[in-house]
Amino acid sequence: MMKYLKWLLKFSITVALLWWVFHRIDLESVSQAIGRADKLLLALALVPYLASRITAAVRLTTILQAHEVGLSHYGGLHLHWISMFYGMFLPGGLGGDAYKLLRLKQHFPAQGTMLLTRILLWDRIMGFVMLGLLAGLIAMFRFSDHAVIAAIPALALPCAGALWWGSRKWLPGILPVLGRVMLLSFGTQIFQIICTGFLLYSLGESSHWADYALLFLLSSIATVFPLSIGGIGVRELVYLRGSVLLGVSEPIAVTVSVLFDIIVTGTAMTGATLVVGERPSVLPGGDTGKRDTEVVLD
Numbered sequence: 001m002m003k004y005l006k007w008l009l010k011f012s013i014t015v016a017l018l019w020w021v022f023h024r025i026d027l028e029s030v031s032q033a034i035g036r037a038d039k040l041l042l043a044l045a046l047v048p049y050l051a052s053r054i055t056a057a058v059r060l061t062t063i064l065q066a067h068e069v070g071l072s073h074y075g076g077l078h079l080h081w082i083s084m085f086y087g088m089f090l091p092g093g094l095g096g097d098a099y100k101l102l103r104l105k106q107h108f109p110a111q112g113t114m115l116l117t118r119i120l121l122w123d124r125i126m127g128f129v130m131l132g133l134l135a136g137l138i139a140m141f142r143f144s145d146h147a148v149i150a151a152i153p154a155l156a157l158p159c160a161g162a163l164w165w166g167s168r169k170w171l172p173g174i175l176p177v178l179g180r181v182m183l184l185s186f187g188t189q190i191f192q193i194i195c196t197g198f199l200l201y202s203l204g205e206s207s208h209w210a211d212y213a214l215l216f217l218l219s220s221i222a223t224v225f226p227l228s229i230g231g232i233g234v235r236e237l238v239y240l241r242g243s244v245l246l247g248v249s250e251p252i253a254v255t256v257s258v259l260f261d262i263i264v265t266g267t268a269m270t271g272a273t274l275v276v277g278e279r280p281s282v283l284p285g286g287d288t289g290k291r292d293t294e295v296v297l298d
Contacts, residue, residue, distance in 0.1 A: 010229050013227055013228045013233065014228040014229045014232050015233070017232075017234060017236065018236060021233070022236075029251045030255045034259065036204075038202040041198050041202035042198070042259070045263065048198070049267065050267065051187075051191045055187040055188045055191065056184075057076045057077040057080035057081075058076065059181055059188065060120075060123045061073050062180055062181055063122060063123055063174055064104075066173045066177045067111065067174075069111055069116075078274060079100055083096035083097070083271075084267065084271050085274075088265060089272075101116055101120055104116045122167070122170070126182065126185045129159075129185070130182065130185035131217055131221050134189055134190075135217040139214060141210065142214060189220075193213050196212060196213065196216045196260060197212075199256045199260060202259075205249070212256065215242045216256075219239055222234050222235070222238050236257045238257075239254055239256065239257040240253065
């Protein structure tokens with residue numbers, strides 16, 4: 001019962017945030033903007049988003065393989081896609097990361113729950129670090145004359161040292177592949193920024209690109225915290241408030257966030273096709289990480 005109450009609370013927060021956002025802008029202008037959008041560019045926006053999901057899945061399997069967890073990249077992609085569906089749509093405690101942990105524990109019990117939990121946590125941390133890094137870089141160029149922003153470079157070295165120290169202490173196996181993992185994290189965020197770029201151009205907006213990219217990164221940081229379902233509502237709120245501070249179009253900003261949420265939700269829904277007929281005893285590519293075949297693990 002408690003699990004369903006938590007999901008109901010998240011659903012209520014999602015609805016409340018969307019209601020608050022759409023009562024502070026002209027909802028008709030958002031609807032018209034979507035109707036006038038270039039449909040080809042909207043379709044093309046899906047391509048970099050799908051690429052971002054692939055790089056995110058490869059990032060996790062790279063960390064897993066570095067710790068002798070024999071899951072191939074194909075198997076990791078399969079796991080990632082189903083976890084998107086569970087994390088977005090199912091009530092209760094079985095979120096995306098919880099599903100990944102459950103399946104990995106089932107097929108790789110020798111690795112231990114603590115190690116697998118640390119791997120999943122560190123995978124999240126790598127993504128969060130890259131979000132902060134890119135947001136800081138854009139903010140440096142956008143607000144170069146601001147004293148606080150100018151201090152960002154001074155924080156880079158201690159933050160990098162903290163990341164290396166934390167990796168060495170809690171997940172030392174990641175150190176040999178840390179550069180590759182950071183590169184995959186960079187690719188994940190860049191692909192999603194490109195996705196928002198296509199959305200902007202589809203709406204006829206070709207200026208203030210850096211401002212919208214910064215809004216996207218800040219909204220992604222905000223959605224890391226599981227306050228709403230799939231980050232819906234939280235993203236719109238950040239876009240709305242951020243657009244006022246940055247001096248960009250509020251309707252365009254909110255429209256981009258809505259379109260991005262549609263892409264995220266639609267992609268997550270495709271994970272249902274993998275859930276149908278899924279066998280708990282089978283994890284594709286779950287052998288040595290070298291063969292992309294279905295292996296039954298007893």
